[in-house]
Amino acid sequence: MSNIRVCALFRPLNSKEICDHGDNVSISAVDSDSFLFKDEKEEEIEFHFDRVFYQGSEQANIYEFLALPIVTGAVNGVNGAIVTYGQTGAGKTYSMEGPSIMDCDENKKGLLPRVVDGLFSAIRLSGEMTKYTINLSMVEIYMERVRDLFDLSKDNLLIKESRAQGIFVCGATNICISDSAEALRSLSIGIANRAVGETQMNMASSRSHCVYIFTIQQELKKEKRSGKVILVDLAGSEKVEKTGAEGRVLEEAKTINKSLSALGNVINALTGSPQGRANHIPYRDSKLTRILQDAFGGNSQTALLCCCSPSSSNASESLSTLRFGARAKHIKALAHVSLTEDEDTKSPGALPVIKDESCERILEKLRQKMKAEDVELLEQLFVLEGIFFDPNSVEEVEAAYEDATSRTILSLQRRVEELIATVEELKEENKALKSWIRS
Numbered sequence: 001m002s003n004i005r006v007c008a009l010f011r012p013l014n015s016k017e018i019c020d021h022g023d024n025v026s027i028s029a030v031d032s033d034s035f036l037f038k039d040e041k042e043e044e045i046e047f048h049f050d051r052v053f054y055q056g057s058e059q060a061n062i063y064e065f066l067a068l069p070i071v072t073g074a075v076n077g078v079n080g081a082i083v084t085y086g087q088t089g090a091g092k093t094y095s096m097e098g099p100s101i102m103d104c105d106e107n108k109k110g111l112l113p114r115v116v117d118g119l120f121s122a123i124r125l126s127g128e129m130t131k132y133t134i135n136l137s138m139v140e141i142y143m144e145r146v147r148d149l150f151d152l153s154k155d156n157l158l159i160k161e162s163r164a165q166g167i168f169v170c171g172a173t174n175i176c177i178s179d180s181a182e183a184l185r186s187l188s189i190g191i192a193n194r195a196v197g198e199t200q201m202n203m204a205s206s207r208s209h210c211v212y213i214f215t216i217q218q219e220l221k222k223e224k225r226s227g228k229v230i231l232v233d234l235a236g237s238e239k240v241e242k243t244g245a246e247g248r249v250l251e252e253a254k255t256i257n258k259s260l261s262a263l264g265n266v267i268n269a270l271t272g273s274p275q276g277r278a279n280h281i282p283y284r285d286s287k288l289t290r291i292l293q294d295a296f297g298g299n300s301q302t303a304l305l306c307c308c309s310p311s312s313s314n315a316s317e318s319l320s321t322l323r324f325g326a327r328a329k330h331i332k333a334l335a336h337v338s339l340t341e342d343e344d345t346k347s348p349g350a351l352p353v354i355k356d357e358s359c360e361r362i363l364e365k366l367r368q369k370m371k372a373e374d375v376e377l378l379e380q381l382f383v384l385e386g387i388f389f390d391p392n393s394v395e396e397v398e399a400a401y402e403d404a405t406s407r408t409i410l411s412l413q414r415r416v417e418e419l420i421a422t423v424e425e426l427k428e429e430n431k432a433l434k435s436w437i438r439s
């Protein structure tokens, strides 16, 4: 069973599209989960998704189908991510925020305010015995730098991993929210800060990924659980580099392309894993995939909303968005509950025992396969790279080891190149000195 939901969304035609191309659309609906798409050569391709939201769909229906299961999961300790993908102007931010995060018509409210309401109503329904704490952080990824949207002075944050928190943005402001109104106020501050940062850097919001992280901790007697919902409004997926862009715009486009490709590669690796064998998943190839690691891996539920313009004038970009979504639909992963550190190490429950056994089994296999000094090197590299993780398989350990060693080899190669250059410079200097002495 696949625990990723992939939906396609077609926003209404806008006035420019109508003015330039009339009401020519590239899609014709078959039913609620499939449609025919006409590409630029007028060839028809049939697409199937978990659900298709055609023009005029209700925001409430998108939330209920795509996000509600993730909200319910997060309140029960299962991580989840909701990602909007598509070209600039395709409706990603509208789907996420609605026309405005505050003061918005109830029907038009986007996923974010609905997720907030959903979290608090799930908590209300769960009874008074359980104590919940919800924290919110908001970061933006621009040119592979992670910036805190609650504190713009923190503009190059690191992504780390710990047993207790899983993947987290180190040093990001975490706001404890106690009700929907407070959450919306905080979100609107983050969104306003994003606009301030854009002006400061002369950058458009469509060129950065915006990441909203809700962490939900629950405590019942001595039992603690934690789940999180990550919402990502991705940068525009359009192929800017083909338009002859140069300078910073080209650099931005390359960086966005790289991170979206990394997202695609992670999806491919998850999709292409042969049964029963853990593939190496290249989460570390971009900040985006690293932040999403525990939302795309085993412990997660994922939702991808592929936003498209219905206009035939945008057929090429819409096709690439739909292909991305179609590929993602094959992700297979098993959701399970996150236990906090206390429970992880102290509880006599089944999971920690399984983990200990599997760790011991992995170490034993490594000892058989590798020399003692290699195992030691592996440990040192993990400390150097700040890798703390719970290996689920020998393959995972080996993949991380390969990652760390290839980066070390790369940096050693660079050092050797630098030294060769220095030797060449010294030789030249030596030659010059010798001829100066002779003359």
Ligand SMILES: Nc1ncnc2c1ncn2[C@@H]1O[C@H](COP(=O)(O)OP(=O)(O)OP(=O)(O)O)[C@@H](O)[C@H]1O
Residues within 6 Å of the ligand: 010, 011, 012, 014, 086, 087, 088, 089, 090, 091, 092, 093, 094, 095, 099, 205, 206, 234, 235, 236, 307
């Ligand atoms: N479902 C929708 N219903 C009505 N209008 C919409 C819808 N989706 C998008 N729009 C309108 O289309 C325009 C572009 O949408 P939006 O800003 O969400 O695009 P985007 O994909 O987030 O672009 P960017 O990458 O530039 O941030 C907005 O003016 C928005 O109001």
